[in-house]
Amino acid sequence: PPYAPTTAAVGGRPTIDTDIPAISVFLLLYIGGAICNMTIFQMNRRKGHKFLASWGMFGFCMARIVSCVLRIAWTTRIHNARLAIAASIFLNLGVMVVYAVVLVLASRVLRATQPRLGWNPVLRKAIKISYVGIVVVVILLLSFIIASVETLNQGVRTASLWVQRASNLYLLLLNCVAPIFLILSCILPKDPESENFGSGSMRTKKIILGVASFFCLFISGFRCGTIWAAPRPASDPAWFHHRALFYLVLLGFEIVVIYLFIFTRFDKKFWVPNGSQGAGDYSGKNEKAVEKEAAFDSDVQSV
Template sequence: MSQPGNVPKGPPYLPQAAQTGGVPTVSIDVPALGVLLAIYIGFAATNMTIFQVNNRRKHIFRPSVLLFGFCMARITTCILRIAWATRQTNARLAIAAGIFINAGILILYILNLFFAHRILKAKKPQHAWLKPLDILIKGLYVLIVGALIMVITATILSFYTLNMHTRKVARDIQLAAITYLLFIAALPLLLLAVAFLAPHDRYERDFGTESMHSKGFIILLTTTICVIVAGFKAGVAWETPRPINDPAWYHSKAAFYVFNFTLEILALSVFTFTRIDKRFYIPKATTKEGDEVAETNMSTEENERVSVSSEVKFATEL
């Protein structure tokens, strides 16, 4: 175990490698974080209001609560970084701020995957409701939680040791988890491609308001934003660590605020202002076993009703 010259006694130890955004300062970061704090508070209030209004109308749409949760996570992130800016040598604040930076965005990844899966089930019910696919998607949700736990554990471990081997192991764990999260961020693109480019399914159905293409475009846009964010984080993580006094462009405060906040707010705006609570809503009544739908393409048998077992649980909420 060796201890770098300027490392304060600990643990925990402040990082000696350059970090994206660097150590926050009162003069630069606090005003920027104050603006972001106000924005996230506004979005949190908006999404909770949408949920409560819908709830009173028996229009239950839980993704609105997840958007509220994302906003609350980012509010906490801003508060922690403001506190860190006033106590720059406090390693515990640095740890907490770093964890929330990486954790909050996962909610957007999950929402994109959930909505893309819902579109796929509607567009290709005869194929998408195979048990293996359903189990796979649920397994991916579990692995997202696992990846988050890995990142948190490795981050804390790297702050509490100076042993180079242990730090290398922690870095390897972080790289594996961050790469997996990049895969999760991009996966909705594959689901959308299958939904819209595969041959037409005669049992295709719609849900919510507006066209299916508009729903697909919304998820395409938010997924692309999340892929950029996840790709930036993965790219920075895989780069060779640089000394704290020799940062690269991707360690700058500009890069930090663009890739960690600006793009996230853009995705949050798309989700909120396009009213996904209306576009992606499916009444609970359609989730019962044995639902039947009329085939619209059978002109000679207009009154015939066919059971579509592949659509069972189609509308299951988060």
Template sequence: MSAEMAKRGGPYLSTVWALGGTPKKNVDVPITAVFLALFVISAAWHMTIFQKNRGRGHKFIFNAALFGFSMSRIVTCILRIASICLPSDIQLAIAATIFVAAGVLIVFVVNIIWAQRVLRATHPKLGWHRVTKIIFIATYVLIAIALIITITSVIQNFYTLRPRTKFIDRALLLYGQTFLAIISSLPILIVGLALALPRRTPLEKFGAGKHSIKIAILLTGSTLLTLGAWYRCGTSWQAPVPKSQPLPAYFAKPCFYIFNFGVEIVTLYLYAITRVDLRFHVPNGAKGPGSYVVRNEKNLDEETGEEKEQGEVASIEPLRET
């Protein structure tokens, strides 16, 4: 650490290992560039779906959200490549770290909203109950607070050498990562609750395709992201290891790419290939039990995305066991 850096109060290079270890230009730049290209394709894919749907009057903003997440990952990859090529620029490393931690929250929220739709379709009274709405709103507020706490602790940790402050920053970071890992698991828990509770009313089927396939898609995407979130959380809870010691196996470079970019790109492509814009669509203005059931209106064909006439777009029928 230079005297000039100490005089101006940071930022300071980390003295402990983090997930992925020390980036190497000949290894990390090519790998990150590949993921950059994959996220560019994802962004173009989801935006194309969104624009085509908007042109047909098919409102589904989640493709725009997935486009936004893809764009955030494009920025993340660019910052990571820049920070690897300019290792002395600590501020680039800080920005890359923040984007890695924060971007995935977009998909967490998307999955929660889709899980809420499954709950409302399966148990309308519970899903639309006032208390349930308040719980979901409170969850979104807590997510925002956890995000602020995480970003603040990450930034401050780079700008202090005081052990007491670093201890507090680590405690805040552990809280934020643990809370967000729990949030990533919520869609699985919500869908599990919807399937476990005995159904007293017919299923309010929404969107295109079988209800069981919707659930399978949502659970697959949520499980992938949950795996990444809990791995990052679990490794953070391990005692900090100084860089003077060998890199722990759980911080290995493959783990960084698999449990960050890897699970995310698979989820983004899964949602595009399976056409979630058709499967998780609900009628505009849906509000209250029974509002997912729409009769005698135009719907989009599940395979082609073209408009078709359907006597009962979302007919009420029991969920088939598959």
């Protein structure tokens, strides 16, 4: 052990002529994303402008850098099972950070536009539980993927497959939440206590969130569909296992979300005062948020 999987996976076995040039381009894009997100995070931190989503996106880019490096290493050592497994693990786990970030942004939009619904204690607890669910998914996936490659026991491998299916189904349902929040913020009657936050109009925030939600939902739907499909031998992959879809959907759509956030300066548009606990806190209407909001406005005007 470990024993390399005998079933087909999205992207298939990489080849030097095709995959190394392609993955190298994505590696450079992820490096650029990591540098930009960390630079923005540090610049904001020095100004007292706390926005952890930038740090989260930096962490995601770093995880993808590792994924790309491992895939390149696997390409040059195609029969090394450990490299193949490590590349697969990092590929499956990293994207959950983006899912969590999009859900956070969607929650902020709903709370600002529909404060009675968005700040509802039951909904807030449900959102927190969903974050815990992501952690549980990471632990389960990591544990069962490793267990399945360390044995030839068919029972363990079958259990691992169903854990992966259930986990991907959960992530797909989780990615449906952000679009639902966005739709509710658009179709429900305007709340008299609605407010804006950060910089830019609420319409701009909704467009950014809508685009990011679409790509995240597409990625999670594609992942869920491929894992729930009947397993096929590596020698007879299905159309959805083609490496073109690997680079377009699994990596390409992630790049779109990363640079969408960077170029639109989501660190300013989706920023809210620290310690916000209810309606009025986001826009500084409440006394405890006024001082922090004023400091942020000064920073925005100076840029």
